[in-house]
Amino acid sequence: MAGATRTTSSSAARWEVRRRHPLIPIGAAVVGLAALVFAFEVPHRHAVEDSLAGRTKAALTGAGIDAEVRFAGRDGTVKVGSADEKDKAREIALGVEGVRVVDVQAPPKVEQPPAATEPLAVKLLVDSGKVTLTGTVPAEDARGKLAEAAKQAFGAENVQDELTVDAKRVADDTDLAGLGAVVAALGKDTKAGVVDLTDHVVTLTGTVPSQEVKDKAEAAAKAAVKSGTVRDELVVGQAAAPEQVQTQLVALPTVEFENNSATLTPQGRAVVENAASILKANPNIKVSIEGHTDLRGTAEHNQTLSEARAKTVLDTLVSLGIAPDRLTSRGFGESRPKVQGSDDAANAVNRRVEFIVQR
Known part of the structure; x- marks a missing residue:
């Protein structure tokens, strides 16, 4: 009886296990399938x-x-x-x-600031049958038209084209080729004539042989400048007043030198030659030649360089026929900047030689 009881108890236990865990085989199958799916x-x-x-x-x-x-x-x-x-x-x-x-x-897209722009700045230097073109124009075709107009008036062999092209220059409504007509009107007998276009304003300076030439040059300038201003400071057949000579000298382009040197570049030599023509046309005028540098380098070096450059200009003027007793030179180094700043634009302005008429 005791044995039957044990048998019965064992069977009941096995039945109880099966009753309590009926999903074990199914779970094992699901886990196995998931493993196969993951593996694939x-x-x-x-x-x-x-x-x-x-x-x-x-x-x-x-x-x-x-x-x-x-x-x-x-x-x-x-x-x-x-x-x-x-x-x-x-x-x-x-x-x-x-x-x-x-x-x-x-x-993120970065908006670029608009490119800096500058007004037109062109000078036509006319002296005894020769023309020098200096300054900056906005496009190559504008440069070509102006140079061609000057060559037609004076002959290609008598025109020195030193114009540069800079797309930052703002093209105004001035007819640049029309400035060639101004040069033609001034003619080959004009002494130290300057046609200066700066920011819609054309200034005429120099000595012309007659009132007729003066009137023709002014009329041609007004035809070229459609909405700007013409300042006629031409002098007829006589020496100009000191203030007029000063205006002519200020209108000249910058006298350029080799880098960190007192040696004139070809363009610098051409400007000094035009200054000599102005002084020859006005034999009673005396000038002080003043050299200035930018802020680069030491103050001592800049002082020495400014003095040497001013002396180079004086010596060149003397070699071109200007009496030495009409000329003095001095250097100011970096002590008298024309504009504030030390960037390239400010340096270009401050690095200069000035002709100051003595009153």
């Missing part, structure tokens, strides 16, 4: 992502866009280097087969 799906998904990333990268590179490409499933993230490439990159990425969504990221 993860490598497959990575292969899809790598394929999409590679094909998208290739499409962008082919369009000239350098980008970083990543995919999570079929959803891509594309990083480009410029905001200007953003829309084009999105269009290309969405065109790749298999891509569902793409997020294109780019740095």
Whole structure:
């Protein structure tokens, strides 16, 4: 009886276990299936992502866009280097087969400030049948037209073209070729004539042989300057007043030297020659030649350099026939800047030689 009882108890225990855990075999099967799916799906998904990333990268590179490409499933993230490439990159990425969504990221677009602009600045120097063109114009065709007009009036062999082109210069409504007509009106007998166009204003200085020449030059200047101003300071057949001579000398271009040197450049020599013509036309005028430097270098070096440059100009004027007793020279180094600042633009203005008429 005791044995039957034990048998019965053991059977009941086994039945109880089966009754309490009926899903164990099913759970084991599910876990096994999930393991098989994971083992298959993860490598497959990575292969899809790598394929999409590679094909998208290739499409962008082919369009000239350098980008970083990543995919999570079929959803891509594309990083480009410029905001200007953003829309084009999105269009290309969405065109790749298999891509569902793409997020294109780019740095914010930085608005560039407008380029600095400067007014026209042109000078035509006329002396005894020769013309020197200096200054800056906004385009090559403008330079060509002005130079050609001067050559037609005086002959190509008598025209020295030193014009430069700078797109930052603002083209006004002045007819640059029309300035050639002003030169033609001044003619080959004009001494130390200057046609100075600066910011819509044309200033005429120099000594002309007759009132007729003066009137023709003024009329030609007014025809060239449509909405600007003409200042006629031409003198007829006589020496100019000191203030008129000063105006003529100020109107000359900058006297240029070799870098960190007292040696004149060819353009600098041409300017000194024009200064000599002005002084020859006005034999009673005496001038002080004053040298100035920019702020680069030591004060001692700049003082020495300014003195040497002023002396070079004096010696050149003497060699061109100006009496030495009409000339003095001195240097001020960096002590008298014309404008404040030490950038290239300020340095170009402050680095100068000035002709000061002695009253």
